[in-house]
Amino acid sequence: MEFREDFVEADGFRIRYWEAGGGPVLVHLHGAGGPRLSRAHDLLRRQFRVIAFEMPGFGQSAENTRSRSMPELADTMVKAADALGLDRFDLMGTSFGGRTALCLASQHPERVSALVLESPAAIRPEGARPPAGPPEDMARRLYGHPERMPPLPAPDPAVVAKQEGLVNRLRGPGRDPELERRMRELETPTLVVFGTLDRIIPPAMGRHYKELMPNCHLVFVYDAGHAIGAERPEAFVDLLSDFLERHEAFVINRTDTVIHP
Amino acid sequence: MKVSFFETGRYVAPPDMPREWPVPAGAYHPEIGARAYQGMVERGRFVEELGFDWISLSEHHYSPRILTPSPVVSAAYLAAQTSKIKISLLGPIVPTSNPIRVAEELAMLDTMAPGRFVFGLLRGTTNEYLSYDLNPIEARERTDEGMELILKAWTEPQPFGWQGRYFQYRTVSIWPRPQDDPSASVYALGTSAEAGEFAARHHVGLGLSYGTFELMGKATQHYRERCAHYGWEPGPDSIIYRANMILGETDDKAEEMLANRSKQAPFPIGGRLRDALLAADVTRNVAGEKRPANVGGVLPISFCGGPDRVIEQLRRCREEMGAGVVDLSLADPGTGDVEGMMRSLELFGTKVLPRIRDI
Numbered sequence: 001m002e003f004r005e006d007f008v009e010a011d012g013f014r015i016r017y018w019e020a021g022g023g024p025v026l027v028h029l030h031g032a033g034g035p036r037l038s039r040a041h042d043l044l045r046r047q048f049r050v051i052a053f054e055m056p057g058f059g060q061s062a063e064n065t066r067s068r069s070m071p072e073l074a075d076t077m078v079k080a081a082d083a084l085g086l087d088r089f090d091l092m093g094t095s096f097g098g099r100t101a102l103c104l105a106s107q108h109p110e111r112v113s114a115l116v117l118e119s120p121a122a123i124r125p126e127g128a129r130p131p132a133g134p135p136e137d138m139a140r141r142l143y144g145h146p147e148r149m150p151p152l153p154a155p156d157p158a159v160v161a162k163q164e165g166l167v168n169r170l171r172g173p174g175r176d177p178e179l180e181r182r183m184r185e186l187e188t189p190t191l192v193v194f195g196t197l198d199r200i201i202p203p204a205m206g207r208h209y210k211e212l213m214p215n216c217h218l219v220f221v222y223d224a225g226h227a228i229g230a231e232r233p234e235a236f237v238d239l240l241s242d243f244l245e246r247h248e249a250f251v252i253n254r255t256d257t258v259i260h261p
Numbered sequence: 262m263k264v265s266f267f268e269t270g271r272y273v274a275p276p277d278m279p280r281e282w283p284v285p286a287g288a289y290h291p292e293i294g295a296r297a298y299q300g301m302v303e304r305g306r307f308v309e310e311l312g313f314d315w316i317s318l319s320e321h322h323y324s325p326r327i328l329t330p331s332p333v334v335s336a337a338y339l340a341a342q343t344s345k346i347k348i349s350l351l352g353p354i355v356p357t358s359n360p361i362r363v364a365e366e367l368a369m370l371d372t373m374a375p376g377r378f379v380f381g382l383l384r385g386t387t388n389e390y391l392s393y394d395l396n397p398i399e400a401r402e403r404t405d406e407g408m409e410l411i412l413k414a415w416t417e418p419q420p421f422g423w424q425g426r427y428f429q430y431r432t433v434s435i436w437p438r439p440q441d442d443p444s445a446s447v448y449a450l451g452t453s454a455e456a457g458e459f460a461a462r463h464h465v466g467l468g469l470s471y472g473t474f475e476l477m478g479k480a481t482q483h484y485r486e487r488c489a490h491y492g493w494e495p496g497p498d499s500i501i502y503r504a505n506m507i508l509g510e511t512d513d514k515a516e517e518m519l520a521n522r523s524k525q526a527p528f529p530i531g532g533r534l535r536d537a538l539l540a541a542d543v544t545r546n547v548a549g550e551k552r553p554a555n556v557g558g559v560l561p562i563s564f565c566g567g568p569d570r571v572i573e574q575l576r577r578c579r580e581e582m583g584a585g586v587v588d589l590s591l592a593d594p595g596t597g598d599v600e601g602m603m604r605s606l607e608l609f610g611t612k613v614l615p616r617i618r619d620i
Contacts, residue, residue, distance in 0.1 A: 193424075196409060210419040219412065219422035219431070222406055232424075239424045251422070251431040 021045030031095030040229030144197030144225035195224030265315035270328030311610025327597030337474035352381030356403035383450035461487030497585030506561035530557035
């Protein structure tokens with residue numbers, strides 16, 4: 001995978017990111033488990049200039065004791081985009097990062113052309129928890145078909161503890177009236193994607209985004225779990241790139257079905 | 262135990278009609294076709310009077326022997342001409358259908374006559390892959406995905422898109438929707454591990470057909486194990502068993518009928534095409550144990566005897582495979598002896614049906 005690793009200074013943090021490809025800019029904010037480049041990133045870089053951030057406090061970054069709320073973290077990530085000279089961009093948020101992306105788009109709507117929320121964790125049922133435990137347990141929750149996926153690496157306990165504290169502090173309630181008020185006002189074209197086998201956030205949560213957001217499309221990726229981009233990368237990227245190119249018009253089929261012209 | 266009559270639209274064919282599937286459409290007689298559908302209504306009313314719980318329909322193409330290419334049309338017609346018997350569609354062939362259309366049509370039926378329909382979703386017999394030009398290798402996965410999409414279309418309250426392997430839709434939002442929770446009246450049909458898994462995961466019933474009690478018991482055991490895995494226990498109505506029965510006034514009479522049976526396959530396919538279909542349709546299994554497809558074969562007889570013996574066999578069927586609904590043919594599909602079948606139906610309704618309710 002031809003991603004280049006680099007760092008950017010923003011809002012007092014030293015933020016790692018991976019970049020590859022050319023074309024329209026697509027910024028990705030990862031889930032509660034930290035950054036993990038998947039096959040979907042590799043496919044996306046063929047059409048987009050992909051910038052995948054490691055948010056402060058995740059992965060190899062220093063512990064983040066400063067960000068007190070998700071809106072604050074979202075502001076930090078806008079500053080990271082500023083520091084990279086990004087003006088307007090497409091934004092994808094995965095799970096926990098879906099909430100960050102929603103906050104970013106609602107706080108800075110002029111910066112985001114279109115929003116993609118992959119298995120977003122901004123609305124959760126009572127008792128939903130981020131996956132934790134040994135890699136086998138994590139895989140059973142992350143994937144619809146863990147047997148088809150390569151094994152997950154053993155987590156570093158220090159990283160896990162650092163991230164868990166941050167996630168618990170920032171992830172907010174399952175239903176957040178303030179966030180939902182902002183969602184009602186957000187006119188950014190938004191694509192919400194859930195795998196039909198998601199075992200972390202029930203796919204039925206998708207309907208709430210559609211109910212709340214004025215310009216929202218909900219799509220289920222069949223036979224994928226929570227990590228859609230890792231598990232069904234071609235299906236996910238085909239959907240995502242079509243939406244980012246055509247926004248609302250992506251509902252119009254333009255597939256050629258002529259068999260023998 | 263509940264009892265269903267498998268209605269096949271009895272087209273009483275002249276003896277010289279070609280047998281091989283597909284049967285040439287030019288051999289069709291409109292009057293015989295019209296008579297077959299009148300008979301469908303007469304039999305529907307007859308079994309309703311006799312106290313049968315359901316009348317079942319299937320989807321087959323290009324043949325007079327089961328003359329119901331659209332079970333939805335047959336079901337709507339029968340529902341309008343009967344008053345209380347449940348009509349079970351066992352069922353639409355999912356892999357050759359537009360699942361959204363299936364979801365819409367079944368929801369229409371359920372809305373037109375609430376509570377009177379049972380919906381089975383199935384993969385279909387091997388010959389049907391030729392009817393609508395389906396690659397047999399894709400049949401299993403198309404069925405699983407199509408069934409999942411149908412259930413989603415019935416239950417999802419907001420417009421949604423579907424990014425599948427075989428089906429893609431960007432906007433789905435069907436009207437009307439089913440009257441109640443669809444899981445109460447939906448079955449996945451098939452003996453395979455995949456059908457059992459799907460039915461268990463979605464808390465729906467399982468429908469099986471024609472295999473021995475022992476073999477079908479393996480499929481139902483697998484289904485029960487998967488249901489337990491998903492935290493629920495299927496009830497007696499959750500398992501349907503479709504089978505052939507030869508019922509006589511006495512055991513000897515029934516044996517005589519069995520000996521004189523014409524042994525006609527419903528969809529005879531021979532020679533190299535049969536071999537090629539068998540070689541192409543390789544994912545058939547019973548609870549994960551690989552089995553060859555039935556291509557062009559005669560259907561077995563699962564129940565045979567006078568009333569007492571048949572009741573004992575039904576009891577064994579209940580005990581050994583857990584079926585709470587039996588879906589019966591009392592004559593092979595395509596045999597011309599409709600009157601003989603009507604006599605068997607009456608015998609079943611008067612001498613068997615009242616004695617199996619407690620099974």
